[in-house]
Amino acid sequence: DAKTTQPPSMDCAEGRAANLPCNHSTISGNEYVYWYRQIHSQGPQYIIHGLKNNETNEMASLIITEDRKSSTLILPHATLRDTAVYYCIVRQTSYDKVIFGPGTSLSVIP
Amino acid sequence: SAVISQKPSRDICQRGTSLTIQCQVDSQVTMMFWYRQQPGQSLTLIATANQGSEATYESGFVIDKFPISRPNLTFSTLTVSNMSPEDSSIYLCSVVMEGAGPYGYTFGSGTRLTVV
Numbered sequence: 001d002a003k004t005t006q007p008p009s010m011d012c013a014e015g016r017a018a019n020l021p022c023n024h025s026t027i028s029g030n031e032y033v034y035w036y037r038q039i040h041s042q043g044p045q046y047i048i049h050g051l052k053n054n055e056t057n058e059m060a061s062l063i064i065t066e067d068r069k070s071s072t073l074i075l076p077h078a079t080l081r082d083t084a085v086y087y088c089i090v091r092q093t094s095y096d097k098v099i100f101g102p103g104t105s106l107s108v109i110p
Numbered sequence: 111s112a113v114i115s116q117k118p119s120r121d122i123c124q125r126g127t128s129l130t131i132q133c134q135v136d137s138q139v140t141m142m143f144w145y146r147q148q149p150g151q152s153l154t155l156i157a158t159a160n161q162g163s164e165a166t167y168e169s170g171f172v173i174d175k176f177p178i179s180r181p182n183l184t185f186s187t188l189t190v191s192n193m194s195p196e197d198s199s200i201y202l203c204s205v206v207m208e209g210a211g212p213y214g215y216t217f218g219s220g221t222r223l224t225v226v
Binding site (some may be wrong): 034038041042043044045046049085087094095097098099100101102103 | 140141143153154155158204210214215216217218219220
């Protein structure tokens with residue numbers, strides 16, 4: 001599996017957009033970019049995934065660069081409940097085991 | 111997505127003893143995994159629990175320390191053997207449900223283990 005790099009921590013003001021970057025420069029053509037988050041003391045939760053097109057769902061948007069070497073997860077209007085560790089992962093299918101990196105600890109500030 | 115029941119939710123154990131953690135799923139799932147999360151750290155994959163055969167362990171984890179069983183498609187156990195304080199962690203079960211797409215990869219709420 002390709003590896004990803006993320007900033008260890010970020011702050012975001014409540015109500016503003018949170019933009020979480022991820023680098024995956026060695027991603028292969030058949031690997032998807034997945035995002036999960038872990039709110040304190042809970043199991044990780046799926047957020048969104050994409051291959052090469054930008055994606056949006058009720059939780060977030062995912063912007064993938066044209067060369068697919070990086071992506072950005074956007075939480076359009078961050079709330080205090082979005083404070084969590086966010087993990088960017090690349091994998092081929094939904095059945096592949098998930099290998100977690102350190103992730104980005106997002107703090108949403110009132 | 112599948113609903114996972116993990117037991118116990120927490121335990122405090124004496125060093126040198128063993129603890130068996132149970133993971134029960136409300137429907138048949140394709141794959142089951144066990145993770146460890148040490149204090150302040152990310153999740154580390156221990157092994158893939160294979161139904162009817164020996165688990166597949168990741169580098170750094172061995173069967174003698176973390177024996178795993180998966181007798182059917184809805185149940186698995188992880189045993190933490192001969193525990194030491196370094197084994198104090200949250201242990202999480204996760205499952206993959208066929209046909210559920212990305213929402214099919216779900217996690218239990220974890221077992222918080224403290225070894226004294």
